[in-house]
Amino acid sequence: MDISIVGFILVVAMLLMLTSGVWVALTLTGISIIGLQLIGNESIGLLLGTSSWSAVTSWSLTALPLFIWMGEILFRTRLSQDLFEGLAPLLSRLPGKLLHVNILSCGIFAAVSGSSAATAATIGRMTLPELSRRGYDKSMALGTLAGSGTLGLLIPPSIILIVYGVSAEVSIARLFLAGVLPGLVLILLFMAYTSGWSLLKGRSGEVADQKQYSFSEKVQALKKLLPIVILIGCVLGSIYQGVATPTEAAAFGVAGAFILSAVLGSFSLQGFIDSVAGAVKNSCMLGLILVGAHFLTLAMGFIGIPNALAEWIATQGLSPIELIIYLTVFFVVLGCFLDGISVIVLTTSVVLPMVSQANIDLLWFGIFLVLVVEMSQITPPVGFNLFVIQALTGNNIIQVAKAALPFFFIIASAIVLITVYPSIVLYLPTIMSS
Template sequence: MSSILIWLLVLMTATLCAGIWIGPALIGTGIVLIEMFTSLPTHKVIANWAFNVLTSSDIVSLPLFILMGELLFRTRLSQSLFSGIAPWMSFLPGRLFHTTVIGCSMFAAISGSSAATTQVVGRITLTELLNRGYDKGLAVGSLAGAGTLGFLIPPSIPMIIYAVLAEESLLRLFTAGFLPGFALAFCFMAYMGARAVIDPKLVPADDRTRWSWTDRLRSLIELGPVAFLILTVLGTMYAGIASPSEASAVGVIGALLVAAFQRSLSLRGLRDALLGSVQTTCMIGMIVVGAFIVGTVLANLRVPQFVSASITSWQLSPFVLIMFLMVFYILLGTVLEGFSMIVLTLPIVLPVVLAAGFDKLWFGIFLILTIEMAQISPPVAFNLFVIQNITGDSQTYVAWKVVPFFLIMILFTAVLTVFPKFVTWPVDFILSR
């Protein structure tokens, strides 16, 4: 059994070091494992497994959610978010700092991409904050941290991948992400507010824009497109009108209507959105197929059971085990991006976690949180790259500024481990009705 794990490690390391994309690397590794350790007809089982995973009901929603994000990226939604949120921030310590976190939270509820959330919200809010004299370090750190909410607040592309590979209900997973997502956003805002109270110089003294209640009420019109899309996508799912895959199609129609209303989508923009969604979908689809092949081969060879029994023999408490996994994923996130972390580890890690008594639904949220940390863990940190492109700063500078938000995420994950009902209770409360 250990020889299988050694071959798996050697093959994956060799293919990735050779510069082969993660999808083909996984598929090639799966084929080699089938040929070496099983008597299965490779060409038949590969075709059968690929067809099964790519035609599952949950994976069908993937290209449509990606297309919705691509369309929204080309609208003026970021300007609308800032204009709608800013007048309401004068009540809070830190004032306009909070527009970044709230803007990312709202955009995350209509886009499943962390990088898209960071770029769409950041290109307006970060520019506005710096032009008004707000502290650059805190602004950059908050954008990097809040941008990761695109993975935790549904709809979420990594949640779709997890639901397919773990055979978990996508609607249950979406529901479980709401409360932790917005609670994490609140933690970010509380930290920024506390920093502003302790050091008032972070907020410019001359930024004393006065908004009347009439201005605030008018600003709600700017949030109309976002509210429309949230109701279109999430509202149809939880009202029982549409399944997640059907809601993704409704979301694309809603995004087209918003783009038409704002007159911000040209034919060239539509072509770029379609091309971008096809490229991203093909990349993710190949990764999912490869992961499913490797996972199925390992399951047939009873590798997960072997690893689970070995770890059980260590007699670790469940809390120590999950903290060990958090450290493992944080370290893994320094060399791999989020999707690769899911597909490479889930076939082996999930049986171990379930054997320790953890809920599959809860572990999905835990895994999404660790992937969020990977988004801001250098050197492989997509959110940091996005912010670099916006500000022109070095990745080292951006990475240092995001450290407080990274620590908040670690503490938040630890709290969810101690209180798992924080994740599972909303699912039982909402979907049981």
Template sequence: MIGDPLVLALAMVGVMFVLLLSSTWIGFSLIGTGIAGLLMYDLNLPPTLSIWDKIGDLLANSMWNSMNSWALSALPLFVFMGEILYRTAISTKLLNGLVPWLTRIPGRLYHINVVACSLFAAVSGSSAATTATVGKITLDELTKRGYHKSLALGSLAGAGTMGFLIPPSLIMIIYGVLSDTSIGKLFIAGIIPGLILALLYSLYIISQSLLHPEYVPEEQEASYSWGQRLGLLREILPVFLLIALVLGGIYMGITTPTEAAAIGVVGALALALYFRNLTWESFKEACLAAVRTSAMICFIIAGAAFLSQIVGFVGIARALSEYIASLHLSPYVLILVIGIMYLFLGMILDGISIVVMTLPIVLPIVVQAGFTPLWFGIYLVFMVELSQITPPVGFSLFIIQHISQQDLPTILKATFPFFLIMIFMAVLVTLFPELVFYLPAKMVGG
């Protein structure tokens, strides 16, 4: 039996990694780690109460409380909305509408990745869906037109991760549920950092295009009159309307995130029917994919809730917080240490796993250091975005490798500058937290 909570925490981390390395499902790994923690801890239970009875009570209680959440119901709805859009021609229309507006900017069509990913992220909520959908359209088009392969791959990898930052975001929903933070405020808080990150990506593309003129093909792009540009806006107007429909109600305090998600599903179906590209087969595929994704995420959340309860029950969170406090680290040094930890975790875990596995331990420490859960939620999203393009488990890297048929070292080299830009943005948000707080403070009742 282990009586010291910190020693127990190390033992539980070891158990967790053994389970993960044995290819056990993440949800089962989290539950198994929690059970192992209770079995190793000296509980001093009365003779009438079995350890397995206690485990059963905690497991049932934590799973029910984590799943019995009205806010969590927004998650499968946003997943479903993204799946519908992924299987329709809305994304192609988005590209057609953007091309005329980017031909005069240095770098020209490289910016398609940034702008298209930003817009699609605002209606999908998933980095994987954003990267896959935009990448399938833009990479082939850029290659045919003679654009530099490395900058095209890097801009897609960097911009594709914004599906987690620009609302609605599945990671924000999960974080909001686990941390008891307003999901609506998280959505609004991500807008300014998301737009700044997109701007930094575009500025990098412009600088590279000016420094390396050979990156942009010499042949002239088709010229468009203002009448043609305005006419082609009809192609992207439906996307803007859907974004306004989903986020406008949240921003004005009219709808909750769950209600906005339901409206978004109806809006996505209406657009698909309007463009006449939703078949019965694609609708069934969207339903099944949404169920699979939602069930996987919810099972992970349930396992994380159980582990979180165990961490609190045996006193790990309190002991760890007291230990960190005894080190007398400044708040910024603490955030730096946590950021390095997340960079390491991003090499071996996917984004959702990072959030649900670390939040029970990290959040109390961060709050004790003086940071708010709202700000830390946006900071954590940046760390999760980094995990999407961190080898060897960066999920966006696998998606781009599948789409482009390029080897992983080539993709990593192309992605590295955008990886550094994302780290810079995380530092910027840390030094200037008003970037996160400004819009939520303007919310109705905010």
């Protein structure tokens, strides 16, 4: 059967399965089986077995459940409260004041959770009631939380970067390094927009909160931030300095999270059980998706779709910039219906050959892909961060999406920046490996 016909049948079948509520992992596996049947391949069972084994025996993948567990432990500590109380005095003089707590708290928590949804949920529980009580603009409070919550996808240790690294066979340590500067740039862009918005709304740049903090209060605030800063420094520093692999650093992070939990006085047997259950649930879900994605990659190779697409791209004469523009639109649209990890595992087998054909650095492309997925996290109808915030506040999903819209465009501007200046992504991996 002609490859184009097979591809059309598989796309239609995938859309039907996803819209009918079939799990992503089962959809991936089902599409692979249909494709192999259409080309007359009779080794489906053998291919499924070997690809499943290969998918779950990658050493790099062992970091994934450990980082998830670390986030689950810290999710159940006083971390969010300490983040708010530690940052609030330090930001009291900035235009926008405590709105910046949303941004910086999400940035810090992202560095220990690796999850966008966990970041938005944890920080939102603490900051939204407090910001409302102090009279801050509701839409801006929701927008800063929705936009900054996506930092959990980019700032290492990012779960989605681990998934991409395994799928694309790119060094996870180098991906972590590559995500640092874009993450900081995004934080600065969010803060710049928030400050500008505040200055436009009031000549003094101040909002309803007029509380002033003494020098001693600011010093005490720094003490609240110290434990989490030390944990982040130890986990990420051990990777960047070559002292530990990402897996070993993740194990150190779990141990450090337990110690931090005990020091904060929030360690309990029930909390331990809940953290293990949460880590097992999420890890098994991601593991099953990766098995399906690995099988799909193998099936696509036998069918010949990636090579056919790569050859088609070559005949179109698209420049790398044109390809990036097309892929940005494609991933944003796809992200309107799927979560970020599903987007990556569904598309890498088809997209990466095209990217390689265009001579685009796979390390840079990983960060680009995560930024595009960040945009989709605050895009209806399936923007996961929008759902998290809707559940926290009870607001209509359209209201939350409208509040997040400016941050959608800020992330888009960050994509333009790393496209024009790829050194933002590649600088740290280059100097650390030299």
